[in-house]
Amino acid sequence: MPELPEVETIVRCLRRRLIGLEVENVRVVFRAVVRNRKASFLKRLIGQEIVGLRRRGKMALLDFSGGLTLIVHLKMTGQLFCCGCGAPFDKHTHFIISFRNTPHELRFRDVRKFGFILGVRTAEAERTRELSGLGPDPLALDLPSFLDRFRGRRGRLKSLLLNQRVIAGVGNIYADEILFEAGLDPRAEVSGLGRQRLGRLWTAVRTVLNEAITFKGTTVRDYRDGEGLEGLFQNRLRVYGREGEPCPRCGAVIKRIRVSGRSTHFCPRCQRR
Numbered sequence: 696m697p698e699l700p701e702v703e704t705i706v707r708c709l710r711r712r713l714i715g716l717e718v719e720n721v722r723v724v725f726r727a728v729v730r731n732r733k734a735s736f737l738k739r740l741i742g743q744e745i746v747g748l749r750r751r752g753k754m755a756l757l758d759f760s761g762g763l764t765l766i767v768h769l770k771m772t773g774q775l776f777c778c779g780c781g782a783p784f785d786k787h788t789h790f791i792i793s794f795r796n797t798p799h800e801l802r803f804r805d806v807r808k809f810g811f812i813l814g815v816r817t818a819e820a821e822r823t824r825e826l827s828g829l830g831p832d833p834l835a836l837d838l839p840s841f842l843d844r845f846r847g848r849r850g851r852l853k854s855l856l857l858n859q860r861v862i863a864g865v866g867n868i869y870a871d872e873i874l875f876e877a878g879l880d881p882r883a884e885v886s887g888l889g890r891q892r893l894g895r896l897w898t899a900v901r902t903v904l905n906e907a908i909t910f911k912g913t914t915v916r917d918y919r920d921g922e923g924l925e926g927l928f929q930n931r932l933r934v935y936g937r938e939g940e941p942c943p944r945c946g947a948v949i950k951r952i953r954v955s956g957r958s959t960h961f962c963p964r965c966q967r968r
């Protein structure tokens with residue numbers, strides 16, 4: 696599933712291509728990807744200009760003139776990208792926005808169809824069910840605010856990193872990579888971690904997520920950036936997907952276990968409780 700670095704990469708890509716363009720047409724090919732009760736809400740975008748692209752957690756937000764916003768969640772296999780208007784599209788392309796006097800268009804493609812699009816008034820976006828429960832962006836938190844997010848909570852470290860209400864944007868791949876970088880056991884109880892260890896976690900969150908953004912995200916299968924290209928960070932993963940391989944730091948064998956129901960990769964020597 697695309698996580699913070701992948702969605703950030705897409706948003707940055709699309710920002711370069713789409714800002715200032717005027718919507719010529721909106722085509723909903725597969726109705727079920729649109730969460731609005733009336734798909735006609737999206738017709739209001741026609742004639743409006745794209746004025747901003749931003750990210751909240753793992754969601755991309757497209758802001759239009761006229762006070763309208765499109766919230767896009769890619770979930771498992773969703774892709775949001777620009778391509779030439781004449782480029783062939785397959786049965787997995789569910790939503791298309793074309794622009795006036797522009798040879799490229801924006802497409803939403805999703806093989807498994809768990810992703811969604813929701814059109815809202817910009818002023819109401821933060822109050823939607825989709826956004827209102829989200830915690831802050833981990834890259835926007837200074838150390839004291841980060842410590843506050845974890846203070847007084849209970850649960851395993853990995854589960855809290857994945858909890859979008861605590862911080863928004865981290866998923867299974869980066870949780871494993873962050874905990875390896877920090878040298879922390881994914882099964883550790885958060886309430887038992889002192890300020891020093893949580894400080895190491897804060898540093899690791901920033902290091903790993905920023906590096907993954909620099910390398911345009913991780914393509915395991917479906918993820919593509921805003922121009923349809925694969926990411927490069929999959930070549931730099933140190934524990935995720937590397938079960939049975941030697942730890943790049945100490946040489947011990949990387950193990951895969953389940954933590955709170957989620958598949959988890961870690962080095963049993965570098966990440967001791």
Ligand SMILES: [Zn+2]
Pocket residue numbers: 942943944945946947962963964965966
């Ligand atoms: Zn190790």
